[in-house]
Amino acid sequence: MTAKQILAVDDSRTMRNMLKQTLGEAGYEVSLAEDGVDGVERLRDLTPDLVITDINMPRMDGFRFIEEVRGLGRLRGVPILVLTTESDQALRNRARAAGATGWIVKPFDDGNLISAIRKVTVG
Amino acid sequence: MSALLDGFFEECGELLESVFEGLSALEADGGDQEAVNAVFRAVHSIKGGAGAFGLEALVAFSHVLENALDAFRSGAAQIGSKEVQLLYEAGDHLSDLVERAARGQVSGGEMPDLHRALEGICGAVDQEEDAGLDFQPLTLDILPLEPEPAAGFDIVFRPHATLFENGHEPALMLRELGELGAIDVVADLSALPTLDAGLAKTPVLGWQIGLESDCHRAQIAEVFEFAEGLCDLEIIARDAEGLKVEDPVTQSDIDRPEVVERAPARETIRVDLARVDRLINIVGELVISEAMLRQAMTEIPVAKYGPIEAAMGQFRQLSGQLQESVLAIRAQPVKGLFQRMSRIVREAAREAGKEARLVTHGSATEVDRTVVERLVDPLTHMIRNAVDHGLEDSDRRQASGKASTGTVTLSAVHRSGRVVIELQDDGGGIDRERVRQIAIDKGLVGESDELSDAEIDNLLFRPGFSTRSEVSNLSGRGVGMDVVKSEIQALGGRVSIHSEFGVGTTVTISLPLTLAVMEGMVVETAGEILVVPTTALRETFKASNAPLHALGAGGHVLNRRDGLVPVFDLGSALGFRTAPGEYGDHSLLLVETEAGRRVAFAVDRIRDQREVVIKGLQQNYQEIPGVAAATILGDGRIALIVDADQLAEPAVRGGAELYGGAGYVQ
Numbered sequence: 001m002t003a004k005q006i007l008a009v010d011d012s013r014t015m016r017n018m019l020k021q022t023l024g025e026a027g028y029e030v031s032l033a034e035d036g037v038d039g040v041e042r043l044r045d046l047t048p049d050l051v052i053t054d055i056n057m058p059r060m061d062g063f064r065f066i067e068e069v070r071g072l073g074r075l076r077g078v079p080i081l082v083l084t085t086e087s088d089q090a091l092r093n094r095a096r097a098a099g100a101t102g103w104i105v106k107p108f109d110d111g112n113l114i115s116a117i118r119k120v121t122v123g
Numbered sequence: 124m125s126a127l128l129d130g131f132f133e134e135c136g137e138l139l140e141s142v143f144e145g146l147s148a149l150e151a152d153g154g155d156q157e158a159v160n161a162v163f164r165a166v167h168s169i170k171g172g173a174g175a176f177g178l179e180a181l182v183a184f185s186h187v188l189e190n191a192l193d194a195f196r197s198g199a200a201q202i203g204s205k206e207v208q209l210l211y212e213a214g215d216h217l218s219d220l221v222e223r224a225a226r227g228q229v230s231g232g233e234m235p236d237l238h239r240a241l242e243g244i245c246g247a248v249d250q251e252e253d254a255g256l257d258f259q260p261l262t263l264d265i266l267p268l269e270p271e272p273a274a275g276f277d278i279v280f281r282p283h284a285t286l287f288e289n290g291h292e293p294a295l296m297l298r299e300l301g302e303l304g305a306i307d308v309v310a311d312l313s314a315l316p317t318l319d320a321g322l323a324k325t326p327v328l329g330w331q332i333g334l335e336s337d338c339h340r341a342q343i344a345e346v347f348e349f350a351e352g353l354c355d356l357e358i359i360a361r362d363a364e365g366l367k368v369e370d371p372v373t374q375s376d377i378d379r380p381e382v383v384e385r386a387p388a389r390e391t392i393r394v395d396l397a398r399v400d401r402l403i404n405i406v407g408e409l410v411i412s413e414a415m416l417r418q419a420m421t422e423i424p425v426a427k428y429g430p431i432e433a434a435m436g437q438f439r440q441l442s443g444q445l446q447e448s449v450l451a452i453r454a455q456p457v458k459g460l461f462q463r464m465s466r467i468v469r470e471a472a473r474e475a476g477k478e479a480r481l482v483t484h485g486s487a488t489e490v491d492r493t494v495v496e497r498l499v500d501p502l503t504h505m506i507r508n509a510v511d512h513g514l515e516d517s518d519r520r521q522a523s524g525k526a527s528t529g530t531v532t533l534s535a536v537h538r539s540g541r542v543v544i545e546l547q548d549d550g551g552g553i554d555r556e557r558v559r560q561i562a563i564d565k566g567l568v569g570e571s572d573e574l575s576d577a578e579i580d581n582l583l584f585r586p587g588f589s590t591r592s593e594v595s596n597l598s599g600r601g602v603g604m605d606v607v608k609s610e611i612q613a614l615g616g617r618v619s620i621h622s623e624f625g626v627g628t629t630v631t632i633s634l635p636l637t638l639a640v641m642e643g644m645v646v647e648t649a650g651e652i653l654v655v656p657t658t659a660l661r662e663t664f665k666a667s668n669a670p671l672h673a674l675g676a677g678g679h680v681l682n683r684r685d686g687l688v689p690v691f692d693l694g695s696a697l698g699f700r701t702a703p704g705e706y707g708d709h710s711l712l713l714v715e716t717e718a719g720r721r722v723a724f725a726v727d728r729i730r731d732q733r734e735v736v737i738k739g740l741q742q743n744y745q746e747i748p749g750v751a752a753a754t755i756l757g758d759g760r761i762a763l764i765v766d767a768d769q770l771a772e773p774a775v776r777g778g779a780e781l782y783g784g785a786g787y788v789q
Contacts, residue, residue, distance in 0.1 A: 011164065014131040014172035021127065056167050058160075070288070079290040085174075101290040102349035107174035119299065119349060122292060 003029040009039040010054040036060025040068050051080045063098045070099040079120035131172045132225045138165040142214050143462040153202040163192040178224045188213050190245040200244050215466050279357040281329035286353035299346045304336025399452050406449045407736040413442045414757030454489035457535045461486045467503050471510035479510050484534035490542045501607040513550035513628050544632040553622035555579045580620045584608045643735045648726040649694030652762040659767035662713040666706035681723045693724040714767045722771040
């Protein structure tokens with residue numbers, strides 16, 4: 001069985017490193033992108049099983065990025081999790097309006113990260 | 124985890140740079156929306172990372188700062204010069220907190236006043252914000268826990284189209300429900316269209332789920348957490364009165380966020396500095412071996428313009444380019460250094476009760492990383508000096524028709540293979556009469572000495588000189604401008620000061636672009652080969668043509684238009700031989716020290732001028748007075764690089780005589 005692929009988009013290098021390490025240890029294959037533009041670029045030749053994205057990013061933020069992903073026919077059904085802080089209810093609503101599947105509450109730990117992923121991915 | 128944490132602090136450094144970059148843009152234009160966004164993002168990233176590592180003090184403060192920035196960003200609060208100053212203070216404090224966290228200090232160093240001031244900004248707008256906030260309380264979250272666990276639940280679940288559009292899979296929710304207990308799922312096919320009605324445009328399936336479980340309702344709600352608002356959902360506790368979950372409002376009327384375009388970041392890789400230094404060393408050796416090869420070729424007959432010569436020419440060119448490119452790896456812009464200085468100006472002004480601002484030019488100018496690092500201390504000291512001693516207080520400035528806020532200008536520019544850093548203040552300038560008097564009082568100069576303006580200005584760099592009678596809290600921290608000078612010199616740099624009374628003072632630092640190579644004059648004396656750095660060199664000439672005058676026992680002076688210059692034999696100054704009584708066939712090198720002192724060194728012969736790769740002696744041998752470093756010449760011989768400044772100081776020359784005839788260097 002091949003490992004599930006996750007594209008993680010975050011403009012913070014620390015976050016990317018953490019996601020890569022945590023998800024890698026959980027057995028996922030992780031690709032990274034630095035912002036929405038970079039993420040869309042990565043998705044040209046990548047069909048991940050899950051996308052995780054930050055909201056506040058330069059060039060193209062998470063909302064726009066989610067809309068872009070949903071606009072790609074190939075990835076219309078891919079689960080997309082947004083990284084939000086606990087108090088960001090308004091952000092969650094906006095993300096959902098843009099097409100997000102769910103959210104991961106920051107600061108995340110292995111537990112809430114993996115359980116959020118399990119909620120939206122098959123297998 | 125530790126590598127991740129290190130990475131975080133490293134990123135914090137870059138993020139803080141963005142913060143201050145944005146703030147200086149805001150200082151210039153308070154309405155610069157992109158600048159506010161950039162600062163906000165940087166602070167947000169710091170907060171995010173800090174949260175991940177549980178650095179609570181950092182989270183707490185960046186949260187408050189983030190809120191204040193958000194208020195500016197949304198236009199709920201206006202940015203004026205007062206707010207920019209507050210943000211600068213906040214940025215400084217944020218830097219401190221990052222530093223503390225990096226040192227492992229979790230708490231302490233809070234600044235409640237600053238905290239409150241920032242809260243004041245967002246507090247003022249909170250009420251308006253709340254009213255307009257598109258906030259839908261999460262119904263499922265506030266459901267009370269069942270007073271008594273129920274025996275089971277009946278759940279009705281009917282997805283909307285949006286559930287599928289958002290990438291959900293109902294089967295996953297059923298699977299998760301199944302983990303709570305035994306489930307019995309019945310698909311509701313009642314809405315399924317008949318075959319002749321065509322394909323359904325909206326979802327038609329629903330499920331009725333019976334769950335045997337003593338779990339809480341909240342646990343079931345959690346299963347559908349992400350699906351809230353994207354489906355019809357009823358959860359009815361069996362054997363108890365169930366609550367019907369309201370249909371949440373759909374979120375279609377939300378504004379699209381503005382997308383801010385920014386130039387794509389340059390692609391970079393991170394490389395261990397030790398690897399780069401190894402590469403630089405190897406390339407240095409390559410350049411040397413190229414020179415050796417070229418020298419060896421002069422001893423064998425090679426056809427002029429032949430293929431070997433052509434290949435050698437190309438080799439030389441390529442190795443030169445290689446060296447340049449490799450050194451460029453270590454180069455970094457002085458931007459970060461300059462940004463740190465802006466904080467020093469603010470702090471120094473605050474402490475001195477003056478108004479001051481820092482203006483920078485050429486912050487993209489690149490210099491060797493080590494040079495940048497080692498400039499921090501001397502530059503800090505000079506800036507403090509400029510604010511403390513250079514700038515007048517506001518009253519005095521206004522009285523002399525100047526703007527009440529003093530300006531310190533820091534600029535960097537590449538000039539003929541060196542980088543020139545200029546620190547300028549628009550203060551009162553050096554009070555030369557006072558400087559002269561102090562120097563006389565301290566015995567640095569004689570009462571009757573005739574001193575030029577430049578010489579008086581440079582007295583500030585003399586050890587033991589301090590113009591303030593009381594040691595001020597700011598600049599008097601145990602280091603004087605003499606320390607600044609020696610630090611700059613240790614970097615192969617020169618420093619000079621120029622001042623105009625009433626108008627201001629300019630300190631100019633000239634530095635090599637790299638610490639690895641330098642331009643030198645290769646000379647022979649007493650059978651040794653030495654290199655004299657060209658930075659100190661003013662003129663060379665033959666002793667036989669020079670107006671030399673004997674003075675005392677074996678001493679000589681050189682008669683120049685503008686005065687007499689003492690002549691020293693370089694070979695004896697370094698202890699290779701005793702000074703010859705006469706300088707006939709010798710060559711003379713006129714050297715000027717940073718202090719403006721001139722000395723002529725006599726050598727046997729001048730060979731040529733070239734770039735040499737500097738090999739430190741301190742590590743391999745020990746520090747030798749009068750010798751700065753060593754280099755390997757084209758023929759493989761080792762040559763010492765002379766520290767002309769040190770040798771020109773009488774004390775060192777006197778000391779060097781201790782080596783006299785001992786031949787400590789073979």
